Amino acid sequence: MHTTPIVLYCCTFSKDLNRVKRLMHSIARHNLDKIPVYISAPSKDIELFKNELASFQYTLLNEETILNQNPLINQSFLYQQRGWIQQQIIKSEFWRLNVSDNYLVMDSDCIFIKDFTTLDFIAQDHIPYSIVHEGRDILQATERFGPKKAREGFLNDRLPIKEALGRSGPVVYDFGYAPFLWSNKVWQSLETNYLIPEKKNFLDIILECDSEFTWYGESLIKYQAIPIYPREQLFKHYHYEHQYWQDKSFGYSEDILKKDFLGIVYQSNWQTWEDFGKPQKKLSSRLLRSLKRQLKYLQFKLKTF
Numbered sequence: 001m002h003t004t005p006i007v008l009y010c011c012t013f014s015k016d017l018n019r020v021k022r023l024m025h026s027i028a029r030h031n032l033d034k035i036p037v038y039i040s041a042p043s044k045d046i047e048l049f050k051n052e053l054a055s056f057q058y059t060l061l062n063e064e065t066i067l068n069q070n071p072l073i074n075q076s077f078l079y080q081q082r083g084w085i086q087q088q089i090i091k092s093e094f095w096r097l098n099v100s101d102n103y104l105v106m107d108s109d110c111i112f113i114k115d116f117t118t119l120d121f122i123a124q125d126h127i128p129y130s131i132v133h134e135g136r137d138i139l140q141a142t143e144r145f146g147p148k149k150a151r152e153g154f155l156n157d158r159l160p161i162k163e164a165l166g167r168s169g170p171v172v173y174d175f176g177y178a179p180f181l182w183s184n185k186v187w188q189s190l191e192t193n194y195l196i197p198e199k200k201n202f203l204d205i206i207l208e209c210d211s212e213f214t215w216y217g218e219s220l221i222k223y224q225a226i227p228i229y230p231r232e233q234l235f236k237h238y239h240y241e242h243q244y245w246q247d248k249s250f251g252y253s254e255d256i257l258k259k260d261f262l263g264i265v266y267q268s269n270w271q272t273w274e275d276f277g278k279p280q281k282k283l284s285s286r287l288l289r290s291l292k293r294q295l296k297y298l299q300f301k302l303k304t305f
Helices: 014-030 043-052 063-067 083-097 136-145 150-156 159-164 184-198 202-208 212-223 241-249 283-303
Strands: 006-011 037-041 059-062 102-106 110-112 122-124 180-183 235-238 263-266
Touching: 006 014, 006 083, 014 037, 014 043, 014 110, 037 043, 037 063, 037 083, 043 059, 059 063, 063 083, 083 102, 083 184, 083 202, 083 212, 136 150, 136 241, 136 283, 150 159, 159 202, 159 212, 180 184, 180 212, 184 202, 184 212, 202 212, 235 241, 241 283
Parallel strands: 006 037, 006 102, 037 059, 235 263
Antiparallel strands: 102 180, 110 263
16 A cells, blocks of 8 residues: 555646646645646657646656556557547556556646645545446536537447446446546456456557546446445536536636535637647638637527527
């Protein structure tokens, strides 16, 4: 058992630099127990992060340091995959560094809004809380305002994993969203009881169904590597901008949200103005996206009259 029961970890890259800065400012302000912080980035971005985050206390890792812990991961093949696949593998392999018994996985678009301590994440004896719910907030929000196939996508990301690990019954659990609270023991149990017997590695199963937190959660239930102390989502997660518009229209401020949440996630897929560096898309594409956003807002206002 480690002396440090938990660390904070963010897997990121240059495009999210501004978001990471915002996250780190919030950690510096609210991390009462000085829980250690780790950030990983691609080798080409290491100097950028080293220079831009010099004022913060944290450990910066080349993401290859994590991937090198598992020789079964074909790194050349991994880097041919889409970016979110790469990040899922890196985040889920971080446990192999063995720097702590557990880790809180923060996406770059997370931000803490209230003070936190180790007790917010650890139930007892280095056993973390487990995020277990049924995803009803996102299912209801998208049922009303879209996207139309969100429920279908929700099930497609979860049912194959539920079936692969042999859980029966009608209940579909959600084990997200960021930040994720993970135990090394649960990842070890997945490897010992499923990956090794099936002659697979984590990249293999993510390519079968790319929801790393569902693989974690179903493994938690299946193999019971740790006692389950359930908690709802730790952060208010704005998956879609219409969720943010709705809360703003009802007057939900950070002061209200902090009564029930440790932080907020402003999903980077819609909060694109926080992107670092020159825009990758052409001006015409950016203008079209802006127009679509304005139309969505108009539709939202019409639906909520």
